[in-house]
Amino acid sequence: MSKLLSKKVLFLCLAIGLAVIIAGAVLAGVLGYNADSTMKDYTAVEVSDLAYASRSEAVQDQLRDFCRGEIEKEYKVTQYEYFENNSTGGATLRFTVNGTVDAAFCDSLEAAVAGAGIEGVTSDLVTVTYHIAENAPYYDFVWRTAVGLCVAFVILFVYMAIRYRLGMGAVALLAAVHDAAVVLALVAILRIPSGVALAGVAAFVVFLSAALNLFVFGRMRKNFRSEEFKNSPAEDTVSLSVREMKGTVLAVAVGIAVAVILLGVAGAVIGFDMTCLMIAALFGVLVTVYSSLILSPSLYALIRKKSDAIRAEKAKYNYVSDKKKDKAEKPAETVTEA
């Protein structure tokens, strides 16, 4: 029997999982999730240029770099975005900053831009202002996704309980809930910036958890049914099933993980939000592999062992009750003879 499938390891896994989920829930409840650039409240300095589209690329770059340089003298620029007005040809350069901006700074920046000697840039065409924005919460997105996933858990349990065994259904359900909760908790604990796509990542984790657990449970079902393992202890059969399916589970997980890592690396170059999302997805892959190869099999081995013990107890020939039965029958016989 594999050491990883022992009772001790199981309780350790469950304790760690529970601790992570509780810590994550507390942090998410108190601080909320760390919002990514799309959902973050922000203070931004906006430079509007009415003639931006008509300027050469070099002038556009010069204007952007000049503004960034001037703003960075006072504030830390955390993000730069560019918005184009297709109907007027104007554009807005938005510099998200850390700190409190005031009208005086905007006026001084406007004057500096106008006096910077950038070709064609005058105070008539360029306006500098600042905005403070607060993100509106997404009630429907959150609760409907949560309800959807809860119903998915129930479907997973019912199907597995009917087609496989009740114990397997219960373990697959627990694994799916565990995986999704642990990933969401890790995102909260590590303060990984996340947006609405996190709901998609939660769904991704549930689907992946179901797929990987099905690989392992499929083999377990087959092995438990075969004559070869009929007299083997439950742990041995579970352990062998895990060994047999480890390759397939890892092949699927590694394939996904490679794609996720490459996307995360690309995100580090083009936009940090993608990296953050991919870190969450990578946690999903790791947690589901762990749960399908360690947590679920050890939990199922324990359940199976208990149920086998109960079945064996029921199947035992009960001599005591037979004696009692005999005693009860004897006086009745005597009466009949008399």
Add this chain to the structure above:
Amino acid sequence: MGKKKSVALIILVTVVLLGLLFISVTPAFYVNATQRFTSLISIFDLGSDLGGGYSVVYYPEGVITAEEYAGLVAQYEETKGTEDETADPAGQYTAHKGIYLSEELMDGENVTETFRTEFENAFRAICERFENKNFTDYTVKLQDDYTVYVEIPNVERNETVSSLFAMFAYGGSLTFTDGASNEMIASRETVKGASVVDAGDGGYAIKIDFTKEGRSAFSTLTGDMVSAAGDSGTATMYIRVGDNDLVSNGIQVNEQLDQNSIYISGSYTTRESAETVVCVINSVLSEDNQFNLSLDASQIYSYGPTMGENAGLIVACIVGVCILAMLVYSLVRYKGMGLAHVYGFLTYALALVLCIALLDGITVSMAGVAAIVLSAAVMVGFNFFAFKNIRDEFYTGKTLTAAIKSGYKKSLALTIDSHIVLFLLSLVVYLIAVGSAQYMALIFMLGTVISAACTLAVTRFYLYMFLAQPKNKIAFCNLKREETEDE
């Protein structure tokens, strides 16, 4: 399968797959001066994280931008001392963060209570409308306390962005009127709600369901309208929110309508455009979402992907590289079976691309990309699982044909079970969830169905097709018979 038949099939399948691959992934190019070839991948609807989108700031009446204020100041400076002198904007507007508030909205140093309440209602209604519109991702922000900043994905292909933004700014209640004395103001007591229905060739229609009370009131209204129309017997009914027409030019009524629902069709060629109207109708039925405030949504800006410049292209390239690496690995490891897998996987991938590109209502965001990667991995996993079973069966001493048959048989139950479970899970999430999880589930559901077909039938068919060709079929499948010493 005979050799000739196999060759013909291989050529046919290869040509079809290459053709589909060409129209799926080839970069766009001009066929002639006026016509441009566009690949299927490039017509995917993308979420704002991969494809960018449009943003707007809703300015309530009496609230102006810093640019507008600067314009007023310039105009004042220019006309100062002349007979056309305009009012000094400094006396008319108060600066508040990055915006300027008209004195009409002010009560001393603060804004009036009426304006504050109306703006809160407007903000709540706008939030609800954009949430119900069910974009993959969107942003609504309260900017500078008294304006609303909104970002949505690029939906230009399905509806006009300017009319969407304008319509979501409509305030007031829902009214059915003939423009004269006959009108019915709708509320939750009279109208249950609105929904989009398929109108066949006519595009889409909006269905408005009445309550019992509403049905009776609407019947009376249409009866009065027809009576008031006089000899022509045809009245025009306008459906308005506040002063804004939801249906341009109104709808013709030529008889008293006593029914539970009415259908409005004709102007909605896409589901999305009809959904926009439905969102507004459903929103204004609640009194909490009615506001008496005019919102300007004229300044619409476009922005790039929020995940970074060229995010869509880079993601497509990375997924492509991963697929290529996986195909090479399968060829090296399984040789002939790997070749069948390559063809099977290409069939799966191209079918998925066709579905995403051509079916309505599928938007690919980063969550959608995760779904594509996941369903592809599941498909690959089950193919490799079948190959492993074939190998195991072959090593028990069976012939190759028997091993293939038996290997597929052994993997059949698990493959079917897994695909059914994954399909059911994604269906449930698709039906209940909204936003990125819903679109992700839809893509995963399609991927699961195609994966099931390709794993259970298509790859197996390709394997038989290729096995008809080689002389040494066992070596072709990268299998080796263990040597046994004869006695």
